[in-house]
Amino acid sequence: MELFEKISEKYENKRIKRDCKALMKKCSAKSSRDMNTLVELIDLMYIYQDFEMAVELYHIIEKVEFTGNYTIYDEILYAKWTIVRIYRETNQTEKYEQLLNSVMEYENEALYDNRKAGLKLYDEHIRNARDLKAKQSMIGWMLVKYKIMIKCFENPKFPIDKIQLDKEIVEMEMKLKNIL
Structure with a gap:
């Protein structure tokens, strides 16, 4: 405590x-x-x-x-x-x-495609919350996406463009710092 x-x-x-x-x-x-x-x-x-x-x-x-x-x-x-x-x-x-x-x-490689689809879905949730001016909900979805992006980036077997994903992680950090 x-x-x-x-x-x-x-x-x-x-x-x-x-x-x-x-x-x-x-x-x-x-x-x-x-x-x-x-x-x-x-x-x-x-x-x-x-x-x-x-x-x-x-x-x-x-x-x-x-x-x-x-x-x-x-x-x-x-x-x-x-x-x-x-x-x-x-x-x-x-x-x-x-x-x-x-x-x-x-980790289960069979779920990697679902996780990629989930990342796109979180963008939609973030956009919807922003459009509804639901700031706390938007921040919540941003934080969920953020932790999943970190998981995807750090998993050496996850099939994704790591350079692009790292860029997105840094952008999300900046957005979160500005919004919080």
Whole structure:
């Protein structure tokens, strides 16, 4: 809980403060809402280049094992992909390779086409929310797409133009920073 207070004090961003406040009240690895909020906070720390805080947040769920609830564990896997990216970008090769091997166990190549289609579908959701002037919904869809783009980029087997995808990730980060 102390970590959430520390982050809340460090950032003026309302969404970060909201997430920290919710997690200070309750942060259970058995709650899909809590895991979604925690993973969003990890992603926000990554967007703001606060890798140290992102990794500290990840340590909260690092040892959580799959118990049959995909809704919860998918969120944990998204967090792991963000940390894979941080380890790669900060040249922590051993940690990178270890975590990458861990998350690759959950990848299913048969679902790659669906994931590509999903990325396009998220664009439609973002556009619709923007057109409806539903800012919070738009941000939510942007964050969902963002974490999936990171997962697709960091998966060495995912068949996509990595240069173009990395460009899209950077653009999404800039958009999110401006909107948040």
